[in-house]
Amino acid sequence: MAADQWYDKNGVWTGSATILHDGKIVMLYTGSTTEGVQVQNLAYPADHYDPLLVHWVKYPRNPVLVPPPGIGPNDFRDPTTAWLTSEGKWRITIGSKINKTGIALVYDTKDFINYEMLDGLLHAVPGTGMWECVDFFPVSETENNGLETSINGPRVKHVVKASLDDDRHDYYAIGTYNDRNGTWIPDRPNIDVGIGLRYDYGVYYAAKTFYDQNKKRRVLWGWIGESDSEAADVKKGWASVQSIPRTILFDKKTGTHLLQWPVEEIDSLRLKGKEFNQVRIQAGSVVPLDIDSATQLDIIAEFKIDSDALEKATGSSDASFDCATSGGAAERGALGPFGLLVLADERLSEQTPVYFYMTKGSDGNLKTFFCNDQSRSSKASDVDRHIYGSLVPVLRGENLSIRILVDHSIIESFGQGGRAVITSRVYPTKAIYGAAKVFLFNNATELNVTASLKIWQMNSAFIQPYPNL
Amino acid sequence: MTKIISLFILEAVFCFTFFTVSYSDINLIQTTCKKTPFYDLCVLTLKSDPRSSTADVSGLARIVADSVNAKAIATLNQISALLKGVKDPTLEKALEGCIVSYNTIIQADIPVAIDAIEKNNPKFAVQSATDAGNEAQACENSFAEKPSNSPIFSGNKAVHDLSVVLQSIASLLL
Numbered sequence: 001m002a003a004d005q006w007y008d009k010n011g012v013w014t015g016s017a018t019i020l021h022d023g024k025i026v027m028l029y030t031g032s033t034t035e036g037v038q039v040q041n042l043a044y045p046a047d048h049y050d051p052l053l054v055h056w057v058k059y060p061r062n063p064v065l066v067p068p069p070g071i072g073p074n075d076f077r078d079p080t081t082a083w084l085t086s087e088g089k090w091r092i093t094i095g096s097k098i099n100k101t102g103i104a105l106v107y108d109t110k111d112f113i114n115y116e117m118l119d120g121l122l123h124a125v126p127g128t129g130m131w132e133c134v135d136f137f138p139v140s141e142t143e144n145n146g147l148e149t150s151i152n153g154p155r156v157k158h159v160v161k162a163s164l165d166d167d168r169h170d171y172y173a174i175g176t177y178n179d180r181n182g183t184w185i186p187d188r189p190n191i192d193v194g195i196g197l198r199y200d201y202g203v204y205y206a207a208k209t210f211y212d213q214n215k216k217r218r219v220l221w222g223w224i225g226e227s228d229s230e231a232a233d234v235k236k237g238w239a240s241v242q243s244i245p246r247t248i249l250f251d252k253k254t255g256t257h258l259l260q261w262p263v264e265e266i267d268s269l270r271l272k273g274k275e276f277n278q279v280r281i282q283a284g285s286v287v288p289l290d291i292d293s294a295t296q297l298d299i300i301a302e303f304k305i306d307s308d309a310l311e312k313a314t315g316s317s318d319a320s321f322d323c324a325t326s327g328g329a330a331e332r333g334a335l336g337p338f339g340l341l342v343l344a345d346e347r348l349s350e351q352t353p354v355y356f357y358m359t360k361g362s363d364g365n366l367k368t369f370f371c372n373d374q375s376r377s378s379k380a381s382d383v384d385r386h387i388y389g390s391l392v393p394v395l396r397g398e399n400l401s402i403r404i405l406v407d408h409s410i411i412e413s414f415g416q417g418g419r420a421v422i423t424s425r426v427y428p429t430k431a432i433y434g435a436a437k438v439f440l441f442n443n444a445t446e447l448n449v450t451a452s453l454k455i456w457q458m459n460s461a462f463i464q465p466y467p468n469l
Numbered sequence: 470m471t472k473i474i475s476l477f478i479l480e481a482v483f484c485f486t487f488f489t490v491s492y493s494d495i496n497l498i499q500t501t502c503k504k505t506p507f508y509d510l511c512v513l514t515l516k517s518d519p520r521s522s523t524a525d526v527s528g529l530a531r532i533v534a535d536s537v538n539a540k541a542i543a544t545l546n547q548i549s550a551l552l553k554g555v556k557d558p559t560l561e562k563a564l565e566g567c568i569v570s571y572n573t574i575i576q577a578d579i580p581v582a583i584d585a586i587e588k589n590n591p592k593f594a595v596q597s598a599t600d601a602g603n604e605a606q607a608c609e610n611s612f613a614e615k616p617s618n619s620p621i622f623s624g625n626k627a628v629h630d631l632s633v634v635l636q637s638i639a640s641l642l643l
Contacts, residue, residue, distance in 0.1 A: 010588060036588045074589045129643060165592055165643050229607050230600045231573040382570075382607030 001029070001056050007041055007063045009034045014133055015043075016208065018082040018090065018112075024048050026112050027056065028092065030077040031063065037073040039063035040094070042112050052466060064113055068105070071096050078133045081210070082109070084150040086179050093122045095131030095162055102128035102162060102194055104136075106182040118182045122160065128194030129166035133206045136160055136184075137218060139174070139250040139258070146218030146248065148211050152179055157250060159258065160184055160193050163206050170199045170207050170222065172258060174250070188256065197257065201323075202372060202388040202423040203227060209248060220246045220260060224410060227374070227384035227425040243423060244405055244412060251419060254393045259418040262405060270298055270456040281338065281442040281449045286348070291455050294342070294436040297406040301340060301453035302399045303356065309447045310335065315360040323371035323389030329353035329443060330376075335360065336369070338442040338449045342406050343377065345431040352377040352426050353441065354413045356392075356400050368394045370402075370415035370422065377426035384425070392420035407458070408432075501529055505637035507630050514631065526641055530586050530594065533635045537601060538579045540631060544605075544624030545571040551620060563611040567621070570604035574628065578604070582635065591642035598639055602632035 001012045008031025015029025027043045041062040046055035067076040075096045082090040089108045096103050104122035107115040122136070138147040141155045152158075158177035163170050173193045175186040186192045199207055199222065207222030222243045226233055233239040246260040274291050281287055291297075313334045321333075329337045329351075339355025341348070357369045371389030392415045394400065403414040413422045431437070442449045498521060502511035511533070515521040518532045548567050555561045578601040585593035605628040612619035619625065 032588075032590075036590070166640070229570065229573070229604050230577055231569045231604055231607075234573060234577070235569065381610035382603060 001043065001058075003031075005031070005041075005058060005062065006034045007031045007039055010036055013038075014078040014206070016079055016081040016092075017210075025053070028064075028079040028082075028112065030079065033063075035073075038067065038076045040065035040076075040079050059113070061113075065094075065107065065115055068117055070098065071105070075130055076105075080134055080136055081149055082112075083136070085182075086152075091182065093134055093136050095134035097130040098124075100129055101126045102131040102164065104131060104134050104160065104162070108182075120181055120183055122182060123184045123186075123193065125192050125194045128162070128164055128171075130164070131162035131194075132165050133163040133170075133208060134161065135208050136177075137209055137211075138177075139218070139248065141250055141252065144249060145216040146211055148213065152177065157187070158184055159248075160186075161199070161207070161209075162193050164194050168205055170205055171195070172197055172199060174256070174258070191256070198390070199258075199260065200421045200423050201370075201390045202421075203425055204243065204421075204423045207243075217263075218248045219263065220248050222246075222423075224423055224425065228380070228427050229382035232380075232382055232427070241410060246418070246421075253395055254419065257393065257419050260421050261414065261418045262403070262412070266298070266405070269459045269461060271459050273454050273456040275452075275454045277452050279440060279451045279453075281440050281451060283442055283444050283447055284332075285442055286341070287440040289438045289440060289453075289455065291438060291457070293434065293457060294438045295406065295408050295433060296458040296460070297342070297404070297438070298456040298458050299340065299342075299402070299404040299406070299438070299453060301403075301451055302401045303338065304399055304450045304452075305335075305358075305447055310358075310360070310366060313360050313446055315362045315364050321357065321359050321367075321369060323357070323369055323373075323387050326357070326371070326387060328371075328373035328375045328387045329355055329441070332443050332445050333357060333359065334444060334446040335366075336444050336447070337371070338444055338447070339402060339440075340404065341439040341441050342404060342411060343426055343428050343431045344437050344439055345428070345435050346437055348439075350376065350378055350428040350431040351439075352411060352424070352428075354402060354404055354411065354422070355441070356402075356415070358447075366394075368392055368400070370413075370420045372411065372413055372422040372424045374424055374426055378428045380427055380429055383427050388422050388424060390420050390422075392416050405458075497524075497526070498529065501526055501638060501641065502634075504641060505634045507634050510630055511634045511638075514634070526638065527586055527589075530591075530635065530638045530642065531583065533631060533638060534579055534582050534586065534594075534598075537582075537598075537628060537631045537635055538575060540624065540627045541571055541574045541579070541601075541605075544621055544628055545575065547621050547624055559613050563608075563613070563619070566611050567608035570608045571628075574601045574604050582639070586639065586642070589642075591639045594639035595636055595643070598632050598636035602629050602636065605629040605632065 010032035013030040031041045042059035043056045045053045082092045093104045103124040106118040109115045138151045161172040171194045173186045177184045204222045209220045245263045249259045251257040251259045336357030337355040341351045344351035353373045370392040373387045375385045405412040578597040582594040582597040605625045609625040
């Protein structure tokens with residue numbers, strides 16, 4: 001869609017599609033007007049039978065929504081997919097803010113042209129700033145499939161997600177939706193929207209979900225930006241990618257987290273795989289894994305640790321470990337770090353560790369952190385060197401598990417079945433193409449670790465022109 | 470007599486008004502600069518631009534953006550001059566890389582930041598300012614001689630630090 005009308009001249013921005021009862025699609029999107037005011041506009045596919053929906057027709061009397069009283073002209077964007085209320089109306093939410101409180105406004109409509117704004121907000125969280133790309137969807141507490149956006153009921157929870165403008169991260173919270181008054185409350189206010197869990201602890205923003213009615217799954221798609229300089233991006237001629245799509249499920253075991261997992265279609269890119277069983281990694285060692293090329297990989301690894309060592313480890317009252325402020329994979333602790341080194345060269349002059357780090361509190365409680373360390377990922381002078389990660393719940397009896405998708409400069413890592421996910425961009429200068437390798441490592445001081453893993457070479461996806469374009 | 474008195478009163482009112490405008494704009498400069506990591510640099514840069522006396526936070530951001538641009542252009546000229554006489558291939562490579570970085574700052578980062586400030590889309594200004602700082606840092610990092618500084622250290626530092634100031638002020642507009 002081109003920015004060719006006064007109501008979107010300064011930008012055709014984010015929009016969401018809704019599938020109507022008759023199977024037709026409508027698109028609501030934010031336009032930035034000639035005056036720079038954010039408004040919502042309606043558009044329809046020119047040809048409902050075009051599988052690629054290339055051409056669109058804008059509703060002649062746009063905009064259909066303008067910032068309401070009390071909302072700033074630059075704080076009104078990214079309408080969601082609509083869902084049905086019990087009264088049979090369509091309902092959408094739009095993120096905004098009042099001073100520094102992030103909010104979600106609610107509108108009901110029958111025709112996507114005329115709207116009534118509800119008096120109350122869907123939800124608000126002080127101090128979180130502007131909520132961009134708000135998403136709102138149901139998840140089943142019991143079933144292993146996604147739910148259509150309008151579903152509601154007893155064993156259903158609702159997720160509110162917001163992209164925070166102030167820190168460029170995507171946050172979500174699980175809670176209960178009240179259809180009657182269009183409000184939602186979090187299950188755990190201490191991890192409310194914007195102050196608790198994130199979809200991804202690395203580079204991942206403006207993510208949205210959609211419901212795939214064919215495979216009954218809720219699919220998440222996010223934007224992965226670059227972590228190098230714009231100068232480098234201009235040189236290479238492109239910037240930013242969309243992540244491998246992920247399915248989203250409610251984590252029944254913890255009840256507090258969502259699980260993300262790469263869509264099953266990615267498995268079709270697997271070429272030959274190699275298994276490594278019960279590889280023992282002594283404390284303070286690095287084990288090379290002999291696979292051929294290591295730039296396009298799917299790695300599924302499980303780590304077993306000595307429960308004796310966990311018992312014996314002395315707890316410390318220093319409960320302040322955080323991946324971001326730690327010394328990365330080079331900082332040795334009693335019970336960590338250990339994991340994998342990807343996009344590493346033979347001499348380990350460049351390496352990106354993806355790993356677990358366990359700590360034991362003075363109360364004896366174990367905490368597990370899942371981190372991705374970019375500090376030695378590249379010799380280049382213009383790349384990001386931060387360490388990403390977060391706490392990840394590990395339940396009794398669970399082994400530690402990691403899945404990693406490696407694709408040259410993109411690493412998507414899934415801890416504990418997708419309970420914590422970290423995406424990072426790295427730009428090695430030596431650990432590239434044939435020189436890239438994978439290693440297991442254990443830099444803990446008091447722990448021996450045993451790893452079992454399978455590593456597949458990944459083919460490149462076949463992107464072919466769609467016939468009859 | 471009344472005329473003189475009214476003139477006197479008018480003058481007194483005018484001076485008083487002038488005084489309050491001066492006081493409040495310095496106050497805005499101070500409170501804004503306190504929210505940046507380089508207070509002195511921020512205050513100096515803003516005070517030396519006459520526009521700051523009537524600027525709001527958005528206007529102050531614009532002034533800093535213009536200052537980053539000016540410093541970047543000056544540093545780019547310095548780099549070009551150094552390239553003319555360079556013999557050492559390592560130094561030449563670093564300088565050529567810096568040309569690319571500074572062209573990015575001047576042709577991409579600053580114009581986007583200024584446009585974003587004008588159109589009230591501060592997040593693009595924050596992003597561009599962050600990149601400008603990173604470009605200057607990357608340029609400085611690319612010189613082999615450590616721990617001593619590069620031949621254009623003061624230019625890189627000025628551009629870097631001012632970019633951070635710009636990023637901080639633009640963040641206030643989010």
